[in-house]
Amino acid sequence: MIHGMEGVTMTVTAGTEGRTRPPSRTQHHRTVKKELSETPHPAWVERMIADLRPDWEGVLASPVFTATAADGVSDETWRTIVKEFFCVVEAFPKYMGVHLGRTTYGKRDGDLLARDWLIGNIRTEALHAQWFIDWGVSLGLTEEEIISHRPGPEVASLYEFLWSVAYRGSVAEAFGAVNYAIEGTTGEWTRLVMPAFRERLGDDKYGLMWLAEHAEYDDAHPREALELIKLTVRDDDDRVAVTDAVRRSLELFRRGFDACAR
Template sequence: MSIHFERTGPLTELTSYPQWAQDMVADCAKTKARVLDHEIWQMMIDLELDHESTRNFMKGLWPFIERFPSYMALNLLKTRYGRSTGDNMARRWLVRNIRVEQNHAEYWINWAEGAGVSRDELLNTDAPHGTDGLPRWCEEVSSRGTLAAGMIATNYAIEGVTGEWSAMVYKSTKYQESFDPSIRVGSLRWLHLHADYDDTHPWEALEIVCTIMGMNPSVDDVTHLAECIKRSYVSMILLGDRCIQRQWSLGMVNDAAA
């Protein structure tokens, strides 16, 4: 029987969590760094992302943004009140945060419109080919995976790294000032919120997962959770690659012509 985990240290310090969780996070660090080091964020900050790539980004991530509350709802369905401390924590947290997410789709549309991608195009045209890996993975792990796997893949891994890249972009004065002052606040609300509240969300999700798993889960179970985290990161990397693929291709054609 697994020994119960109850956090005693600060929420946002990794040493507050079991050794297996610390090792798991360390094992996934290089893959996470590849998300944060992806050139798309610096291109965005430097205003070097062309319209086609911006369109790919806004449309490519839209299905994930729009469906994110449903992934949380799928994980909520796995809980049973009173079954365990971990179930109770997950149930309470998911119910509360599904409500928090309810307006985020509209905020994403506002960002897209401010960046030159219309609401009609976002809602009524297909996402670019090759950008569906992230939503498909999130739906798979949230519907078929364990509660711990679903939450570690979405609420820990994706919300965590999204909070970090959002903060990088949002703190750029150059990027903020590229939006007309009359729409700037509304256009950047999605970025602002995710750069802010997501600082604690992934830690809260990690605490819940550790409470579900206990102090000494099996090696196979921990390995599986790490694989879920890495797959979330890789899905984001591949989506970023696809968003700027056209720009790469044009650059290669121009180089060849020169």
């Protein structure tokens, strides 16, 4: 045993002095992200992206976003959206925790990198629910109205589907439905509506934080999720399942927004 600074005791096991250890958590997370730099897509990923383009664009074409971009913010509609989708935002790190629990420490290809990426990004998601509430409060809701709201069938279907795929799908399916589909399109629709919300909320930095976090910086999560899909997909059947899971997630996302507009 070695006694370090401030009474901290460190143990050195014989034979381990020359072994490489991961750096600190912060440094290690940066290393994980570097290892997930974009790589050339194999043919099946190119086909998947092309096949899913109509569904992806369908989310962005929801009347909620086109009307907001053209005519400004409808407080009533967006209050409904915040209440309806809070369940998904609040559950997002939980979905990721479920598919974290299904990874291994390197027993399967890609699992170690997937495990470490999920650990880091669950921490990143920690404040998003509070920022989402702050957004709703800036539009005239109370915190109690948001957290006690029971979503309608369309958003509830998305909420339940994401739980299902996190529990029952492959790890690649979970990355596709949760991180690639939802985070990817959210990065794009928030950019569409951000100018209108800046005009509506002015310098309310707390009210704009959730939107700004998704719209204004280069959100690498969906790109990294696509790399993790490529690393963790198991076989041809799993590739088909990933495509189906992403499509279903996009379909339910669009239905949820359309229902809020009605």
